[in-house]
Amino acid sequence: MYIKTMKLTLQIKLLPDDEQAKSLIETLKECNRICNNISNTAWQNKIFNKFKLHNLVYHPIKKSSKLSAQALVRCIGKVADSYRLDKKVQRRFKPLGAIAYDTRILSYKKISVSIWSVDGRLKIPFICHNPKYLPYIKGEADLVYKKNKFYLFQTVEVPEEDVKDVEEFIGVDFGIIQLAITSDGKSFSGKQVDNVRQKMTKLKKALQKRGSKSAKRHLKKLSGKERRFKKNTNHVISKQIVQLAKDTNKGIALENLKGFKVTVRKAQREQFGKWAFNELGNFIAYKAKLNGIPVVFVNPRNTSQTCSHCRHISKSNRKTQSEFVCVQCNFSLNADLNASRNIALLGSVNNRIAVHTPIAISPSLGTASSRL
Numbered sequence: 001m002y003i004k005t006m007k008l009t010l011q012i013k014l015l016p017d018d019e020q021a022k023s024l025i026e027t028l029k030e031c032n033r034i035c036n037n038i039s040n041t042a043w044q045n046k047i048f049n050k051f052k053l054h055n056l057v058y059h060p061i062k063k064s065s066k067l068s069a070q071a072l073v074r075c076i077g078k079v080a081d082s083y084r085l086d087k088k089v090q091r092r093f094k095p096l097g098a099i100a101y102d103t104r105i106l107s108y109k110k111i112s113v114s115i116w117s118v119d120g121r122l123k124i125p126f127i128c129h130n131p132k133y134l135p136y137i138k139g140e141a142d143l144v145y146k147k148n149k150f151y152l153f154q155t156v157e158v159p160e161e162d163v164k165d166v167e168e169f170i171g172v173d174f175g176i177i178q179l180a181i182t183s184d185g186k187s188f189s190g191k192q193v194d195n196v197r198q199k200m201t202k203l204k205k206a207l208q209k210r211g212s213k214s215a216k217r218h219l220k221k222l223s224g225k226e227r228r229f230k231k232n233t234n235h236v237i238s239k240q241i242v243q244l245a246k247d248t249n250k251g252i253a254l255e256n257l258k259g260f261k262v263t264v265r266k267a268q269r270e271q272f273g274k275w276a277f278n279e280l281g282n283f284i285a286y287k288a289k290l291n292g293i294p295v296v297f298v299n300p301r302n303t304s305q306t307c308s309h310c311r312h313i314s315k316s317n318r319k320t321q322s323e324f325v326c327v328q329c330n331f332s333l334n335a336d337l338n339a340s341r342n343i344a345l346l347g348s349v350n351n352r353i354a355v356h357t358p359i360a361i362s363p364s365l366g367t368a369s370s371r372l
């Protein structure tokens with residue numbers, strides 16, 4: 001029987017003792033040093049194909065380095081991969097850059113990993129916040145050193161649950177004041193996000209003005225921080241929305257993201273910036289899929305101008321950005337909530353028409369975007 005699976009990346013934190021940490025550092029340094037050697041040879045000889053490169057470098061390096069056979073194979077692979085995009089510049093690797101592991105040099109026990117290092121195999125305890133996915137470990141992992149801590153970004157292949165049969169859908173409307181509001185009335189405020197953004201914008205402007213080297217470095221750090229904050233917020237919101245669907249045995253209806261535009265005035269746009277709605281939509285879609293919850297995308301046209309009570313469509317239904325009052329039946333409601341109810345309704349209609357609407361999950365699944 002064929003079981004559909006989804007590739008995800010599981011973050012596993014290693015807890016090495018001091019000596020093991022030293023060994024891991026040395027391992028990263030040695031592997032990246034070897035990668036630079038291989039890259040140099042590849043560049044000099046203009047040989048970038050993995051197998052040809054292997055023939056050229058494997059034996060000489062194997063003899064002169066501390067790398068295990070499989071670790072060396074991984075290094076050759078890393079270099080060959082790095083030239084795939086283009087062969088215009090010689091690739092160089094940072095001393096503490098991530099290195100790849102596979103099952104021959106990394107294995108998992110209940111509470112520890114057995115991981116190859118330049119000092120031999122190390123048995124290191126680990127923590128993982130999503131232990132239910134540990135049985136699905138498959139394929140490669142990256143050893144990553146970040147802020148004095150070691151992580152394994154491990155690929156897992158999680159079987160998808162059969163898609164549940166549902167009658168009703170939760171509609172989700174994305175917006176600015178409320179990042180997301182569901183047709184059940186649950187809203188996710190953009191207020192905290194906005195506070196952080198305003199602080200960041202101020203800081204950024206000040207740094208851009210300074211323009212010095214250290215200011216630029218700060219700026220880079222700041223945008224990394226902002227990206228992580230966005231991503232984390234999107235993870236939190238998507239998790240709650242999927243849980244809501246699970247608890248109420250409903251599907252999830254989202255606006256078709258391609259057609260989706262946040263219509264805000266320019267001043268507002270500057271103030272709020274552009275939220276990563278695409279990311280939020282993708283997070284909801286893959287988390288729903290993992291739980292067998294159907295997701296449908298609906299055309300966002302008219303969802304904000306249609307009365308969710310009598311279906312009357314009119315621009316004048318929208319009194320203000322936040323207030324909806326139907327000119328035909330006088331029904332009034334928060335405008336975003338009204339939109340999300342329309343999306344929910346479209347969701348169940350679409351679902352009845354096409355029971356298995358394909359889910360538009362971004363091709364970047366299996367990378368950081370789908371980190372658990």
Ligand SMILES: [Zn+2]
Nearest residue numbers: 307310326329
């Ligand atoms: Zn109405």
